[in-house]
Amino acid sequence: MTTIVPARPPGAVSLADVLPSVLAALTGGVGAVPLPPARSAVVLLVDGLGSAALGARRGHARHLAGASGSLFSGFPTTTAAALTTFTTGRLPGEHGLVGYSVLDAERDRVVKQLSGWDAGMRPDTWQLSGTVFEDAAARGVRSAAVGPARYARSGLTEAILRGAAYETAESIADRFRRARDLVAAPGATIVYLYVPELDMIAHRLGWQSDEWTAALEEVDGEVGRLAASLGPDEGLLVTADHGVLDVGERGRIVFGHRAALVDGVRHVAGEPRCLQLHFEPDASEAVRAATLEAWRAAESDRAWVVTREEAVQGGWFGPVDPVVAPRIGDVLVAARKGVVWYDGRTSGGQAGSMIGQHGSWSGDETQVPLRRFGAFAR
Known part of the structure; x- marks a missing residue:
């Protein structure tokens, strides 16, 4: 579908x-x-x-x-x-x-804007x-x-x-x-x-x-x-x-413990209501496709899960300068219900406590x- x-x-x-x-x-x-x-x-x-x-x-x-x-x-x-x-x-x-936090590929880091x-x-x-x-x-x-x-x-x-x-x-x-x-x-x-x-x-x-x-x-x-x-x-x-x-505790989702959702992912940028996932440069096409499909299987009922190419083609960011394109995630997970996501690998396995949220559509x-x-x- x-x-x-x-x-x-x-x-x-x-x-x-x-x-x-x-x-x-x-x-x-x-x-x-x-x-x-x-x-x-x-x-x-x-x-x-x-x-x-x-x-x-x-x-x-x-x-x-x-x-x-x-x-x-x-x-x-x-x-x-x-x-x-x-x-x-x-x-x-x-x-x-292009987000609250973005990839600075030259220095291999995610930076808050x-x-x-x-x-x-x-x-x-x-x-x-x-x-x-x-x-x-x-x-x-x-x-x-x-x-x-x-x-x-x-x-x-x-x-x-x-x-x-x-x-x-x-x-x-x-x-x-x-x-x-x-x-x-x-x-x-x-x-x-x-x-x-x-x-x-x-x-x-x-x-x-x-x-x-x-x-x-x-x-x-x-x-x-x-x-x-x-x-x-x-x-x-x-x-x-x-x-x-406002997003209550039941809407705060912790991921990272599920290997299929982070396989090949080097950096998580964006914000809790619109994740931007960046793959390892040497991640194979098979790994990238499998991780994308794992996100779609897990979250498509409450998120739009799209590739960078799909987001750019859909005009999400407007016209995209070639310099800017790598700053956008390889995969974007944009909430379409009252949920947010936190990477448990960097949050001690805990969801954030912030109530008011924004970032998506x-x-x-x-x-x-x-x-x-x-x-x-x-």
């Missing part, structure tokens, strides 16, 4: 279209997201705020839930890949950040695409990013925020205030405002927790205050990098809000 695998919605507006469309609105053009003209804009990205979770808590977010609009975030639904797509306007196969940068994986060369902020500078538009100080000098910041000045502010309220000051300055400015708190809470406690709802209420209140303060030529756009779903993960305020709401 042939399994139908997911694909990017043809022609759908995605996270890659957001910043280019904002820049177009500030420079007299019209992007894939049609926006009225504005002088300056704040683009708020709330990490982990999926449309489904927002809808379920709409009574706690009257500003964010009171307006319609959503978009397809992209794939994989993980922060490093999605934020890079957001700031470059390019898909992972082009910019090169949020924190694993070093001299061997330099942000200025590993991330292949120019940013929208660099394009903005060429058009006479200033760019600023507002976020916590802990990210100011990170490798990911260097990789994806080229062309933007990083402004630090610790609390959510302080970040909104700083963004308000920046967008009010004379001239044209794009202000990227980043709120990671909801995603952090969801990982630890789940999006259904009281703590997550309280953080949503705080963000929603700040959105309302900022929107009310905007001048007629200042726009505010709100979106997210991905959604999230479900609507809870791929559908994110797109809300317009100020000049963009006209």
Whole structure:
């Protein structure tokens, strides 16, 4: 029986279209997201705020839930890949950040893309695409990013925020205030405002927790205050990098003890909801085929198990640069039910304790809000 695998919605507006469309609105053009003209804009990205979770808590977010609009975030639904797509306007196969952790084949290692940068994986060369902020500078538009100080000098910041000045502010309220000051300055400015708190809470406690709802209420209140303060030529756009779903203990699967699932596998990359398996370079075609079939036999009822070639042909990563192709797993195991996988060989045989999860193709993960305020709401 042939399994139908997911694909990017043809022609759908995605996270890659957001910043280019904002820049177009500030420079007299019209992007894939049609926006009225504005002088300056704040683009708020709330990490982990999926449309489904927002809808379920709409009574706690009257500003964010009171307006319609959503978009397809992209794939994989993980922060490093999605934020890079957001700031470059390019898909992972082009910019090169294809997962939470990826294979650095030259050094025979798996590296986390949020924190694993070093001299061997330099942000200025590993991330292949120019940013929208660099394009903005060429058009006479200033760019600023507002976020916590802990990210100011990170490798990911260097990789994806080229062309933007990083402004630090610790609390959510302080970040909104700083963004308000920046967008009010004379001239044209794009202000990227980043709120990671909801995603952090969801990982630890789940999006259904009281703590997550309280953080949503705080963000929603700040959105309302900022929107009310905007001048007629200042726009505010709100979106997210991905959604999230809660996975209980029964959905956390430990593998590695079954030889058939790891035969010939040298590295396990990706994330718990979308494994990327890399074979030993000298693994025979027979071993590769047997391991692929073992995964399909074991997990096809709750996962899409595809080869790299099938994923690329299906457009999962968008157009794939030849430099990027080896970073994608030889086999991908993408959850289609509420499950995650952990390699017991590296986890002491234990499943992880993280509740909120993302990385795969479900609507809870791929559908994110797109809300317009100020000049963009006209």
